Amino acid sequence: MKTEVITDMKKIVYFIFSACVIQSCNNASQKEKPITGKDTGSRNYYGSIGADTVFQFSLVNNKGMKVAILNYGGTVTDILVPDKKGKNADVVLGFESLAGYLQKANPYFGCLVGRYANRIANAQFILDGKSFVLDTNDHGNMLHGGFSGFDKKIWTVAGFSDSSLSLAYHSKDSEGGFPGNLQAEVRYTLTGNNELKIEYTATTDKPTPVNLTNHCYFNLSGADDSTILDHELMLRANQFTPVNDKLIPTGKIADVKGTAMDFTTPKKVGKDISKVKGGYDFNWVLTKSGTTPELAATLFHAPSGRYMEVYTTEPGIQFYSGNFLDATLAATKGAVKYVQHAGLCLEAQHFPDSPNEPAFPNTILKPGETYHQTTIYKFSTK
Secondary structure (H helix, E strand, O other): OHHHHHHHHHHHHHHHHHHHHHHHHHHHHHHHOOOOOOOOOEEEEEEEEOOEEEEEEEEEOOOOOEEEEEOEOOOEEEEEEEOOOOOEEEOEOOEOOHHHHHOOOOOOOOOEEOOEOOEEHHHEEEEOOEEEEOOOOEOOEEEOOOOOOHHHOEOEEEEEOOOEEEEEEEEOOOHHHOOOOEEEEEEEEEOOOOEEEEEEEEEEOOOEEOEOEEOOOEOOOOOOOOOOOOOEEEEOEEEEEOEOOOOOEOOOOEEOOOOOOOOOOOEEOOOOHHHOOOOOEEEEEEOOOOOOOEEEEEEEEOOOOEEEEEEEOOOEEEEEOOOOOOOOOOOEHHHOOOOOOOOEEEEEEOOOOHHHOOOOOOOEEOOOOOEEEEEEEEEEEO
16 A cells, blocks of 8 residues: 555656646747748747746738737837838837847837826825825836836737727726726727727726826837938827926917827828927817718828828827937847937827816726727728
């Protein structure tokens, strides 16, 4: 009897050892497997953060467009689209490896931002008579969710196919100072029409501000041009929200007509940028007629012929002209120096500091409600 027990124990130990070896081999295989570039979606090892594994997911369509996304921060690392001659190039700024995205100097390249995108004045707000103090990470204010916003989280993969990736994240009560347990889900879909569709949903168990968006930096030249100053931009907005010297809205809504903020007809980004102190970093009030995704912006790069349209359900869009880029970032794609204005952001959103501005569109999500946001980046040539 004693001999049989020892034999069984040996079998158990052998089984556990074998399983560990197999798993170790699988992990090694994952680490060695690169993005294939074939016309099939794939999941590839990208690195580790402590005990967490970071994967890069590639979405492809039958027109040759490809999008790569990390489960770390929901970060879009690559968007490859053809120019007017059919040549593919990457049109978003980013880093060569996970180490780049983890560096403190990362200016939110390609990531999901939340629980509240953009700024909240003095990193605090009052809700239902109670004051909430948030992370102070931007000159006394809160920016993009604080020190450890959604951009710095490992998201759970809720679904993946050749054309779509669903990511989920549970933000605990008091995370970053925000009230309520928030369950967020973001679905990326690459359509056959060269559209990157981003759908956001969220629910909460306590009233809380919610404002989610993506922070891609676009340069439609595919790195042929060092800046986006020659890109032609149109913003479907007759008004914008002026800001103070800390980029916090003053609460006023101003007309763009006759100012450097007027992009109602396409014009080059660099045409009037010298008239704007510090460059463009404002929220434009979109001209909308409903709650479905509507055209908000267009971006055109004449030499390549690449053309991008932005559709959204959101009331505003933040146009940021890459003012704080200064060619000092390390580990960038191809070791390219991202100089000032190397890329621009078009962040579909609710207005900055809305929790402190009752006249702005409401951003408070309540229990029993579902937050919805849809933004589409559509690529073509002309």
